[in-house]
Amino acid sequence: MKVIASKDNFLHGVQVVQRAVSAKNPLPVLTGILVKASEGHLTFSATDLELGIECVVPVTVEEQGGVVLPAKYFTEIVRRLPDVAINFESNKEKNNTIIKYGQSEFNLLGMPEDDFPLLPKIDSDSILTVKQEHFKTMIKQVGFATSNDDNRPIFTGILMEIEQGNMKLVATDTHRLAYRTSLIENGEEVLEKSVIIPGKTLNELNRIMTGEGEDLRIAFGENQVVFEMPGIRFISRLIEGQFPNYRQVIPQGCKTKIKVKTKELMDSAERASLLAKEGSNVIKFNIEEEYMLISSNSPDIGKIEEQIPIVMEGEKTQIAFNSKYLIDVIKIIDTDEMILELTGPLSPGIIKPIDDESYIYLILPIRVV
Amino acid sequence: MKQLNALLAEFEDKMKGLMQELQSLKTRAYALEDENEKLRREIMDVYQYYLKDAADPKNRQEQSQKHGFENLVRLYSEGFHICNLHFGQLRSEGDCLFCMGFLDKK
Numbered sequence: 001m002k003v004i005a006s007k008d009n010f011l012h013g014v015q016v017v018q019r020a021v022s023a024k025n026p027l028p029v030l031t032g033i034l035v036k037a038s039e040g041h042l043t044f045s046a047t048d049l050e051l052g053i054e055c056v057v058p059v060t061v062e063e064q065g066g067v068v069l070p071a072k073y074f075t076e077i078v079r080r081l082p083d084v085a086i087n088f089e090s091n092k093e094k095n096n097t098i099i100k101y102g103q104s105e106f107n108l109l110g111m112p113e114d115d116f117p118l119l120p121k122i123d124s125d126s127i128l129t130v131k132q133e134h135f136k137t138m139i140k141q142v143g144f145a146t147s148n149d150d151n152r153p154i155f156t157g158i159l160m161e162i163e164q165g166n167m168k169l170v171a172t173d174t175h176r177l178a179y180r181t182s183l184i185e186n187g188e189e190v191l192e193k194s195v196i197i198p199g200k201t202l203n204e205l206n207r208i209m210t211g212e213g214e215d216l217r218i219a220f221g222e223n224q225v226v227f228e229m230p231g232i233r234f235i236s237r238l239i240e241g242q243f244p245n246y247r248q249v250i251p252q253g254c255k256t257k258i259k260v261k262t263k264e265l266m267d268s269a270e271r272a273s274l275l276a277k278e279g280s281n282v283i284k285f286n287i288e289e290e291y292m293l294i295s296s297n298s299p300d301i302g303k304i305e306e307q308i309p310i311v312m313e314g315e316k317t318q319i320a321f322n323s324k325y326l327i328d329v330i331k332i333i334d335t336d337e338m339i340l341e342l343t344g345p346l347s348p349g350i351i352k353p354i355d356d357e358s359y360i361y362l363i364l365p366i367r368v369v
Numbered sequence: 370m371k372q373l374n375a376l377l378a379e380f381e382d383k384m385k386g387l388m389q390e391l392q393s394l395k396t397r398a399y400a401l402e403d404e405n406e407k408l409r410r411e412i413m414d415v416y417q418y419y420l421k422d423a424a425d426p427k428n429r430q431e432q433s434q435k436h437g438f439e440n441l442v443r444l445y446s447e448g449f450h451i452c453n454l455h456f457g458q459l460r461s462e463g464d465c466l467f468c469m470g471f472l473d474k475k
Binding site for chain 1: 452453454455462463464465466467469470471473474
């Protein structure tokens with residue numbers, strides 16, 4: 001293999017695929033990045049058998065071929081290369097790779113390309129196209145609500161439900177639930193799917209997606225899903241199992257409806273959480289007619305009480321929330337005002353942006369004696 | 370004469386004590402009568418319920434469901450999951466949305 005490319009070409013390819021490299025794997029080849037040259041382009045691939053990423057960059061190919069290079073060293077050298085034309089040569093028999101830059105060169109021992117697993121191709125009719133920017137926002141709004149507990153794999157995933165021209169993303173860790181729905185603009189009304197995609201995968205996808213109005217193609221296989229954007233293929237396994245019936249936990253109606261300024265609530269909740277961290281992350285809310293009292297108390301350190309103006313409809317109430325769960329959602333609300341819907345101190349509270357029914361966040365209160 | 374007066378005073382005190390005791394016994398008897406009446410009514414209600422229940426199997430099923438639901442509430446309040454996902458497992462991290470969703474639905 002013989003290739004001439006710029007530093008940026010290499011850097012882009014390596015940075016996109018490196019998150020799929022398996023850091024600790026009994027198969028040494030999976031700790032590497034496959035670099036393959038074919039007519040006019042260089043393909044970088046990495047996989048840990050759960051997630052696979054492929055990135056294609058245009059280069060000048062003088063001789064076709066491929067090699068698997070240890071990701072740890074390859075990534076570091078590419079980052080530190082000077083901004084000049086890079087000559088990349090690999091010996092097919094010994095897999096010895098020479099990276100030449102200016103008058104200098106770097107030798108790296110590789111592994112045969114045949115040992116690297118093939119990333120599956122999906123021939124499926126179940127294809128959907130969405131705008132990258134839009135999908136990025138959707139993932140941001142639900143991705144944080146997944147669980148980290150690997151003993152309950154279903155909750156480490158995000159449910160993607162496609163029905164009647166709508167796409168829904170749902171994530172929960174059983175203490176909170178984030179739900180986002182959106183119309184599919186490209187008119188694939190016939191497609192009906194319900195899959196659970198690992199939350200980690202979608203968060204990685206979010207990191208890679210550039211947005212800027214480009215399309216993202218989503219293809220569903222038997223137990224895999226593929227995301228395609230220009231130059232990048234992203235393949236993930238799906239989580240097997242039945243996602244719980246989230247509809248049954250979303251309360252219909254409420255007894256207290258509060259409108260509050262997002263920034264004011266965020267600032268107060270963050271200040272109150274300074275003391276809440278010492279205990280069990282509890283912030284208490286006293287909802288009065290024209291204001292809301294936010295308080296937190298740590299007997300050994302001190303206490304805080306803040307008052308912020310609200311517009312309230314319905315009954316006065318008191319409730320306590322885990323400060324982290326509350327702050328997590330306020331961070332992703334991008335409207336100036338937000339809505340809190342409560343039904344007493346023991347029922348889940350609903351949080352949503354103002355004038356937007358497409359996003360719902362459900363949060364279980366903490367019982368305070 | 371003095372002795373007679375003293376005896377009379379003593380007798381009067383004893384009589385007062387006896388009257389008080391009689392009063393408290395009377396009050397107690399009324400309370401017992403009330404309680405007895407209440408228990409009779411309760412027995413009657415239970416008896417009537419069983420008569421109705423035997424005649425209506427649907428009603429019996431509803432009562433059995435109610436009893437089952439009460440058991441689930443008790444199980445949840447004792448710190449166990451009652452949702453179909455983790456039924457019977459210990460709730461180590463507080464309330465569960467799906468258990469509560471189930472309870473609210475009922």
